[in-house]
Amino acid sequence: xxxxxxxxxxxxxxxxxxxxxxxxxxxxxxxxxxxxxxxxxxxxxxxxxxxxxxxxxxxxxxxxxxxxxxxxxxxxxxxxxxxxxxxxxxxxxxx
Amino acid sequence: xxxxxxxxxxxxxxxxxxxxxxxxxxxxxxxxxxxxxxxxxxxxxxxxxxxxxxxxxxxxxxxxxxxxxxxxxxxxxxxxxxxxxxxxxxxxxxxxxxxxxxxxxxxxxxxxxxxxxxxxxxxxxxxxxxxxxxxxxxxxxxxxxxxxxxxxxxxxxxxxxxxxxxxxxxxxxxxxxxxxxxxxxxxxxxxxxxxxxxxxxxxxxxxxxxxxxxxxxxxxxxxxxxxxxxxxxxxxxxxxxxxxxxxxxxxxxxxxxxxxxxxxxxxxxxxxxxxxxxxxxxxxxxxxxxxxxxxxxxxxxxxxxxxxxxxxxxxxxxxxxxxxxxxxxxxxxxxxxxxxxxxxxxxxxxxxxxxxxxxxxxxxxxxxxxxxxxxxxxxxxxxxxxxxxxxxxxxxxxxxxxxxxxxxxxxxxxxxxxxxxxxxxxxxxxxxxxxxxxxxxxxxxxxxxxxxxxxxxxxxxxxxxxxxxxxxxxxxxxxxxxxxxxxxxxxxxxx
Numbered sequence: 274x275x276x277x278x279x280x281x282x283x284x285x286x287x288x289x290x291x292x293x294x295x296x297x298x299x300x301x302x303x304x305x306x307x308x309x310x311x312x313x314x315x316x317x318x319x320x321x322x323x324x325x326x327x328x329x330x331x332x333x334x335x336x337x338x339x340x341x342x343x344x345x346x347x348x349x350x351x352x353x354x355x356x357x358x359x360x361x362x363x364x365x366x367x368x
Numbered sequence: 369x370x371x372x373x374x375x376x377x378x379x380x381x382x383x384x385x386x387x388x389x390x391x392x393x394x395x396x397x398x399x400x401x402x403x404x405x406x407x408x409x410x411x412x413x414x415x416x417x418x419x420x421x422x423x424x425x426x427x428x429x430x431x432x433x434x435x436x437x438x439x440x441x442x443x444x445x446x447x448x449x450x451x452x453x454x455x456x457x458x459x460x461x462x463x464x465x466x467x468x469x470x471x472x473x474x475x476x477x478x479x480x481x482x483x484x485x486x487x488x489x490x491x492x493x494x495x496x497x498x499x500x501x502x503x504x505x506x507x508x509x510x511x512x513x514x515x516x517x518x519x520x521x522x523x524x525x526x527x528x529x530x531x532x533x534x535x536x537x538x539x540x541x542x543x544x545x546x547x548x549x550x551x552x553x554x555x556x557x558x559x560x561x562x563x564x565x566x567x568x569x570x571x572x573x574x575x576x577x578x579x580x581x582x583x584x585x586x587x588x589x590x591x592x593x594x595x596x597x598x599x600x601x602x603x604x605x606x607x608x609x610x611x612x613x614x615x616x617x618x619x620x621x622x623x624x625x626x627x628x629x630x631x632x633x634x635x636x637x638x639x640x641x642x643x644x645x646x647x648x649x650x651x652x653x654x655x656x657x658x659x660x661x662x663x664x665x666x667x668x669x670x671x672x673x674x675x676x677x678x679x680x681x682x683x684x685x686x687x688x689x690x691x692x693x694x695x696x697x698x699x700x701x702x703x704x705x706x707x708x709x710x711x712x713x714x715x716x717x718x719x720x721x722x723x724x725x726x727x728x729x730x731x732x733x734x735x736x737x738x739x740x741x742x743x744x745x746x747x748x749x750x751x752x753x754x755x756x757x758x759x760x761x762x763x764x765x766x767x768x769x770x771x772x773x774x775x776x777x778x779x780x781x782x783x784x785x786x787x788x789x790x791x792x793x794x795x796x797x798x799x800x801x802x803x804x805x806x807x808x809x810x811x812x813x814x815x816x817x818x819x820x821x822x823x824x825x826x827x828x829x830x831x832x833x834x835x836x837x838x839x840x841x842x843x844x845x846x847x848x849x850x851x852x853x854x855x856x857x858x859x860x861x862x863x
Contacts, residue, residue: 329811351469354701
């Protein structure tokens with residue numbers, strides 16, 4: 274499997290990272306180096322093996338679906354690059 | 369005064385309890401050593417006010433006579449841990465200015481134990497790196513040099529600042545985190561001790577996430593006894609981390625008898641790597657002899673899927689990172705890019721993440737995005753998780769036939785020069801973790817212990833891998849190895 278610049282551009286778009294067009298060939302090349310390394314996994318016989326979900330056999334604990342630490346609007350917004358009137362502010366989403 | 373920062377935790381604890389020294393004196397000595405060591409770029413956010421306040425409180429507690437072992441001990445905290453009101457950036461530009469409104473469970477446990485935070489420590493960005501060269505703060509520098517050669521060496525990574533600070537006696541100990549070797553490799557590169565406990569032993573809550581199924585915190589210390597003391601203070605069952613284990617935390621220090629008679633130590637043949645320096649092979653051989661002389665039975669074992677650990681890791685870790693780092697969107701915290709007229713929300717995400725993430729983080733996020741994308745999920749991600757299951761089975765099988773611990777080299781080389789790997793492809797850098805990454809994939813405890821110097825005078829470490837939840841036993845084996853190795857070398861001060 275070889276990644277071309279169009280695929281690299283698609284991956285950058287999916288990851289929401291802006292990559293300039295002139296940087297795409299080098300990026301595609303790096304992907305190919307890394308994926309070439311990963312290709313070794315195809316040598317392994319994984320027939321009948323379950324994909325691991327957790328290193329220790331454990332069930333995720335459950336808790337009551339209730340508010341635990343509410344009423345902290347000021348703290349939640351404290352680090353926002355742009356907070357107005359108790360909300361996170363972002364550029365226009367819907368035309 | 370500078371002698372005070374050379375103390376181990378155990379020595380300082382005993383001196384504090386006897387009243388021979390105060391936490392204020394220890395802390396002042398540490399802050400002074402830190403200010404004189406800017407050339408190492410280990411501490412990236414200094415917290416002298418917090419430190420002095422906690423030192424005074426620790427002295428009160430010591431006077432009252434009920435102080436735990438870590439009370440009054442100056443420690444550094446890796447920048448990956450959220451610390452209330454103090455910059456916590458994971459060495460990334462995208463978290464510039466972020467001051468959490470909460471404290472990570474690990475750093476809170478240390479506060480509760482009376483430990484004194486003297487500052488935040490440099491690291492690779494989001495813990496992605498093996499040389500501390502991906503940090504937005506610039507490189508941390510290893511206090512060790514190759515003889516009289518002034519070339520700057522890497523302290524390893526990702527916990528490079530932690531390793532540099534402890535090796536240079538800027539503080540008594542530091543926290544690290546380990547996703548593929550990020551505690552053990554820097555510990556080995558700087559001649560200190562570092563342990564990654566069993567996955568689930570340390571809470572991940574409030575620790576900025578890289579790869580959630582692999583990340584574990586642990587202590588980086590001057591010796592094995594200190595690792596036992598500090599690990600105990602860091603561990604706890606935490607309802608805020610659903611993978612935190614509900615098991616009692618043992619008295620790790622009490623397990624340090626040095627008696628390993630009758631223990632079985634496995635030597636995995638797959639860890640003999642082509643092109644590995646003779647000095648590393650020799651050190652490994654000496655390690656085997658030391659453990660055998662101490663009464664352990666040394667046996668050859670096989671871990672057949674070892675070769676596939678790094679490729680599996682470089683699917684699983686980027687996949688988890690791409691999910692975890694999706695939260696950095698320029699909305700809730702940290703950096704937001706300046707937008708052009710007419711830019712919408714997608715441009716905001718894309719520009720913010722392009723400016724905020726460094727090259728290695730971008731690369732891993734995109735690799736992760738690719739291996740999780742439609743059409744490739746089974747071929748890459750699910751296959752890697754199956755291989756991971758086989759890697760864990762390899763370990764389960766050797767433990768089932770009576771192996772108590774496994775001895776390997778900690779790293780395939782000594783510390784290399786900063787910038788030396790600049791032109792290498794990313795995979796060359798990834799090979800640093802070849803001996804450590806299996807341990808994360810299998811969720812096991814692993815410890816790096818300094819065991820000798822190479823021809824250039826640089827420290828080399830050995831790694832011991834233990835059974836799940838058997839950190840006490842592992843620490844005791846490490847203690848026996850440490851005693852036999854008798855490593856006492858220190859870097860000559862140049863900074």
